[in-house]
Amino acid sequence: xxxxxxxLRGVTKRFGGLTAVNAMGFDVSxxxxxxxxxxxxxxxxxxxxxxxxALPLTSGxxxxxxxxxxxxxxxxxxxxxxxxxxxxxxxxxxMNVRENVVAGAVFGHRRRWGxxxxxHADQLLDQVGLGGKGDMAVGQLTYIDTKRVELARTLASDxxxxxxxxxLAGLNPTExxxxxxxxxxxxxxxxxxxxxEHVMDAIRSLxxxxxxxxxxxxxxxxxxxxxxxxxxxxxxxxxxDDA
Amino acid sequence: xxxxxxxxxxGGTYALIAIGLNLQYGVARIMxxxxxxxxxxxxxxxxIAYVSLQLSPLLTIFLVAxxxxxxxxxxxxxxxxxxxxxxxTRGQLETDSxxxxxxxxxxxxxxxLGFFGGDYFSYSFMAVPLQLLGSTxxxxxxxxxxxxxLICGALYLWLNRSRAGLSIRAIATAPASAxxxxxxxxxxxxxxxxLGGAVTAVGGALISTYLxxxxxxxxxxxxxxxxxxxxxxxxDVRGTIVAALLLGIVETAVASLLDPGLTLAAAxxxxxxxxxxxxxxLFGKTTT
Amino acid sequence: xxxxxxxxxxxxxxxxxxxxCALLPLSGSGYWLGLGVTxxxxxxxxxxxxxxxxxxxxxxxxxxxxxxxxTYVTGLGIDSLPYWGLIGxxxxxxxVLAALVGLATLRLSGVYFVIFTLGLAELVRQVxxxxxxxxxxxxxxxxxxxxxxxxxxxxxxxxxAVFVTGWLIGRSRLGFALRIIxxxxxxxxxxxxxxxxxxxxxxxxxxxxxxxxxxxxxxRYVYIEPSLAFAPILSFQVVIMALLGGASRLWGxxxxxxxxxxxxxxxxxxxxxxxxxVIGVAFLIIVYFLPNGFVGxxxxxxxxxxxxxxx
Numbered sequence: 001x002x003x004x005x006x007x008l009r010g011v012t013k014r015f016g017g018l019t020a021v022n023a024m025g026f027d028v029s030x031x032x033x034x035x036x037x038x039x040x041x042x043x044x045x046x047x048x049x050x051x052x053x054a055l056p057l058t059s060g061x062x063x064x065x066x067x068x069x070x071x072x073x074x075x076x077x078x079x080x081x082x083x084x085x086x087x088x089x090x091x092x093x094x095m096n097v098r099e100n101v102v103a104g105a106v107f108g109h110r111r112r113w114g115x116x117x118x119x120h121a122d123q124l125l126d127q128v129g130l131g132g133k134g135d136m137a138v139g140q141l142t143y144i145d146t147k148r149v150e151l152a153r154t155l156a157s158d159x160x161x162x163x164x165x166x167x168l169a170g171l172n173p174t175e176x177x178x179x180x181x182x183x184x185x186x187x188x189x190x191x192x193x194x195x196x197e198h199v200m201d202a203i204r205s206l207x208x209x210x211x212x213x214x215x216x217x218x219x220x221x222x223x224x225x226x227x228x229x230x231x232x233x234x235x236x237x238x239x240x241d242d243a
Numbered sequence: 244x245x246x247x248x249x250x251x252x253x254g255g256t257y258a259l260i261a262i263g264l265n266l267q268y269g270v271a272r273i274m275x276x277x278x279x280x281x282x283x284x285x286x287x288x289x290x291i292a293y294v295s296l297q298l299s300p301l302l303t304i305f306l307v308a309x310x311x312x313x314x315x316x317x318x319x320x321x322x323x324x325x326x327x328x329x330x331x332t333r334g335q336l337e338t339d340s341x342x343x344x345x346x347x348x349x350x351x352x353x354x355x356l357g358f359f360g361g362d363y364f365s366y367s368f369m370a371v372p373l374q375l376l377g378s379t380x381x382x383x384x385x386x387x388x389x390x391x392x393l394i395c396g397a398l399y400l401w402l403n404r405s406r407a408g409l410s411i412r413a414i415a416t417a418p419a420s421a422x423x424x425x426x427x428x429x430x431x432x433x434x435x436x437x438l439g440g441a442v443t444a445v446g447g448a449l450i451s452t453y454l455x456x457x458x459x460x461x462x463x464x465x466x467x468x469x470x471x472x473x474x475x476x477x478x479d480v481r482g483t484i485v486a487a488l489l490l491g492i493v494e495t496a497v498a499s500l501l502d503p504g505l506t507l508a509a510a511x512x513x514x515x516x517x518x519x520x521x522x523x524x525l526f527g528k529t530t531t
Numbered sequence: 532x533x534x535x536x537x538x539x540x541x542x543x544x545x546x547x548x549x550x551x552c553a554l555l556p557l558s559g560s561g562y563w564l565g566l567g568v569t570x571x572x573x574x575x576x577x578x579x580x581x582x583x584x585x586x587x588x589x590x591x592x593x594x595x596x597x598x599x600x601x602t603y604v605t606g607l608g609i610d611s612l613p614y615w616g617l618i619g620x621x622x623x624x625x626x627v628l629a630a631l632v633g634l635a636t637l638r639l640s641g642v643y644f645v646i647f648t649l650g651l652a653e654l655v656r657q658v659x660x661x662x663x664x665x666x667x668x669x670x671x672x673x674x675x676x677x678x679x680x681x682x683x684x685x686x687x688x689x690x691x692a693v694f695v696t697g698w699l700i701g702r703s704r705l706g707f708a709l710r711i712i713x714x715x716x717x718x719x720x721x722x723x724x725x726x727x728x729x730x731x732x733x734x735x736x737x738x739x740x741x742x743x744x745x746x747x748x749x750x751r752y753v754y755i756e757p758s759l760a761f762a763p764i765l766s767f768q769v770v771i772m773a774l775l776g777g778a779s780r781l782w783g784x785x786x787x788x789x790x791x792x793x794x795x796x797x798x799x800x801x802x803x804x805x806x807x808x809v810i811g812v813a814f815l816i817i818v819y820f821l822p823n824g825f826v827g828x829x830x831x832x833x834x835x836x837x838x839x840x841x842x
C-alpha cells in the first residue's frame with residue numbers, strides 16, 4: 001500500500017463521562033473510497049467531525065500526508081485539503097445556487113475568485129446535474145438538489161479528501177440511484193473519499209474498503225464483502241433494521 | 244481585613260441581583276438589560292415608603308417583591324414571549340431580546356425621570372455603627388447582607404429541593420428535553436423571569452438603604468450583574484455567589500486603595516480575565 | 532473587477548448627491564448647517580456600524596468609546612500637530628483599539644460582545660477622569676480657526692470614504708466571507724474562512740471611523756471633558772438609526788439617520804426630558820414592527836408589486 005493520504009491513530013473523543021469515539025485508527029490511500037459504517041450512535045459522524053475539525057479531539061492524532069492536522073481549527077483543515085458535507089444539509093439561505101458553490105471555491109484548498117470562481121462553480125453545477133440552475137434561490141430547490149449544491153460546494157476547492165456525512169440519507173429510490181451514480185463519478189475521477197453511510201447498496205457498489213464501528217470502537221476493517229459477513233459486524237447490527 | 248469584610252457585605256447584595264438576572268437568562272433565555280431599572284424602581288419604592296410612611300425597608304420588600312413579580316410576569320408574557328415564539332435560532336432571540344430590553348430600559352429610565360426627576364435619592368436607615376471583628380461597619384450594610392444571605396439561601400434550597408425548582412433547573416440545562424418529559428416550559432419560563440425580577444427589585448430595596456441611587460444608575464448595576472453572571476456561569480447559583488463576592492471585594496479594594504471612580508474599571512479587568520481564560524465561567528465545564 | 536453599467540450609473544448618482552450636499556454651507560443658514568453636521572456625523576457612524584453589524588449580527592455599543600478617544604486625540608494634539616494628521620492618528624488608534632476589543636470578545640458569542648462594548652465608553656471615561664484627577668487637569672480646550680462649514684466638509688469627506696470603503700468591501704473576498712459568516716458560521720469555517728479574523732478586521736472599520744468622527748468634531752465642542760466626549764447615549768442613537776434604516780444595504784442606515792435626527796431635534800426642542808423615552812420606544816418599534824428596517828419594508832413592497840430587481 002502506498003503512503004496513506006489520511007491516517008487516524010488512537011483517535012478518542014469523550015463528552016463528559018461518555019466515550020463517543022474510542023481509540024479509532026485507520027488509513028485512507030489516494031484514490032480510495034472508504035466507507036465508515038456502524039449502527040446508529042456508534043460514533044461515525046463524531047469521527048468525521050473529529051477529522052474535519054468541527055470537534056476537538058480528546059486524544060490521538062489525525063494526519064494528512066503525514067502531517068498532523070488534529071488540533072487545527074476547521075478553516076485550516078479545509079485549506080489543507082479536507083472538505084466535507086453535513087449530515088443535515090447546510091446551504092447559505094441568502095445566496096443563490098451559484099454563490100453557494102462559489103463560497104466553497106474562494107477560501108479553500110485551491111483558491112479562485114471573480115470570474116474564474118464563477119466559471120468553476122458553473123462547471124461543477126453541470127457535473128452534479130444542476131446545469132443552468134445557478135441563478136435559482138436555494139429555497140426553491142428540491143431535497144436532492146440541495147444535496148447536489150452542497151456536494152458542488154465541497155468539491156469547489158479541489159479537496160484532497162472528501163468527507164460525505166450520510167450524503168445519500170433521505171433520498172427516494174429513484175434519487176438514490178442518481179446519488180450513487182454521482183458518487184461513482186467522483187470515484188472514477190480518482191478522488192479520495194470517506195463516506196459515512198447506512199445504505200448497503202451504495203456501500204457494496206462504491207467502497208473499496210470499509211471500516212465498521214460499534215459503540216465508538218473499530219470492530220472490523222476490509223472489503224465490503226468481508227466486513228458484511230464478519231460475525232462481529234452481524235452481531236453489532238442484529239436487531240438493527242437497517243440495510 | 245476591613246476591605247475584605249466591606250467587600251463581602253457589598254458582594255452579598257450583588258449576589259442577590261445577579262441571581263435575579265441569572266434566573267432570567269439561564270431559564271427564560273432572556274438577556275434582560277432592563278434589569279438595573281427594576282432594581283432602581285425597587286429602591287425608589289423603599290425610599291418613598293420610608294420617607295412618607297416611615298415604613299422600614301425590611302417590611303417594604305414584602306410589597307416590592309409581589310409588585311415586581313407581577314410586573315415582570317406581564318412583561319414576559321406580553322413583550323418577550325412573542326420574541327421567543329418567533330425566533331428561529333438562539334442567536335436571533337438573543338439579538339431581539341437585547342434590543343427589546345434595551346428599549347424597556349430606556350423607557351424605564353424615561354418614566355422614572357418623569358415621575359421622580361433626575362435627583363439622587365437617599366435616606367438614612369439604621370445608619371448606626373456596628374462593631375464587627377474590631378472594626379466598625381454601618382448596621383444597614385450588615386442587615387442588607389443578612390437579608391441577601393437569607394434570600395439566596397431560600398432560593399438555593401427551593402431550586403435544589405422542590406419539584407418546581409427541579410423543573411426550572413431542567414429547563415436551564417436542556418429546554419428541548421424538558422418539554423419532552425412534560426414540563427410546561429412556557430409557564431415556568433415566565434415564572435422564572437418574574438421571580439428573577441422580584442429578586443432583583445428586593446436587591447434594589449436593600450441596596451437603597453446604604454447606597455445613593457438615581458433614575459439613570461440602573462445600567463451600572465445591569466453591567467455588574469451581567470459580569471457576575473458570566474463569571475459565575477449561566478445557571479450556576481454557587482458560581483454566581485462566589486463571583487459576586489469576588490467582585491464586591493475587588494471593587495472595595497480598588498475604591499479604597501486607588502480611587503472610588505475606578506470601580507467599573509476593576510470589574511472590567513475581572514471580566515477581561517474571564518473572557519480570555521475561562522469563558523465558560525469560574526466553575527463551568529467546557530461544553531461541546 | 533470591471534464596473535457594470537448599473538455600477539457606473541450608481542456612482543454618477545452618488546457623486547451628484549455628494550456634490551449637492553457639499554453646497555449646503557453656501558445656503559447661509561446656520562440652523563440647516565448645524566443639522567447637516569449632525570446628519571453627516573450620524574451617517575458616518577451608522578453606516579460604518581452597519582458595515583460590521585449588518586453581516587455579523589453583533590450589536591456593538593462601542594461607538595461612544597471610539598468617538599471619545601478621537602476627540603481626546605484632537606484635544607491633546609491640536610497645539611502641536613496639524614488637524615488632518617490628528618484625524619489620521621485618531622483613525623489608527625480607533626482601529627487598534629477595536630482590534631483589541633475584537634480579539635478579546637469576538638471569538639465568543641454575541642452576548643459577551645454586547646456586554647463588553649456596553650460598558651466600554653464608561654470604562655475609558657473612568658480611566659481618563661482618573662488620569663486627569665491625578666495630573667490635576669480638568670478638561671481640554673480645543674481652539675482652532677475651523678468654522679462649522681469646515682467641520683461639515685471634513686465630515687462629508689469621511690462619509691464619502693465610508694461609502695467607498697463599504698462598496699469596496701462588498702466586492703471583496705472579505706465582504707463575501709462576511710456574508711457567508713452571517714448566513715452560517717459553521718459552513719464558513721468549513722469553507723476555509725478564518726471567521727474570527729474576518730470579524731476582527733471588519734470591526735476595525737467602525738472603530739476607526741468613530742474615532743475619526745470624534746477627532747473631526749472636537750473643535751465644535753471647544754471645551755472637552757470626559758462626560759461630554761464619552762456620552763454613552765451616542766452608541767444607542769447610532770444603533771437605532773442604523774437598524775431603523777436597515778443594516779442589510781450600504782445606504783440603509785442613511786434612510787434611518789435623516790428622519791431620526793429630525794425626530795430627536797424636535798423632541799429635544801419641545802420635550803427636553805423625554806429623549807430617553809423616545810429612544811426606548813424606538814428600540815421597541817424596531818424589534819416589533821421593523822425587524823429589517825425601512826429597507827426591509829421597501830424590499831417587501833417591491834416584491835409584492837413584482838418589480839423586484841437585483842441590487
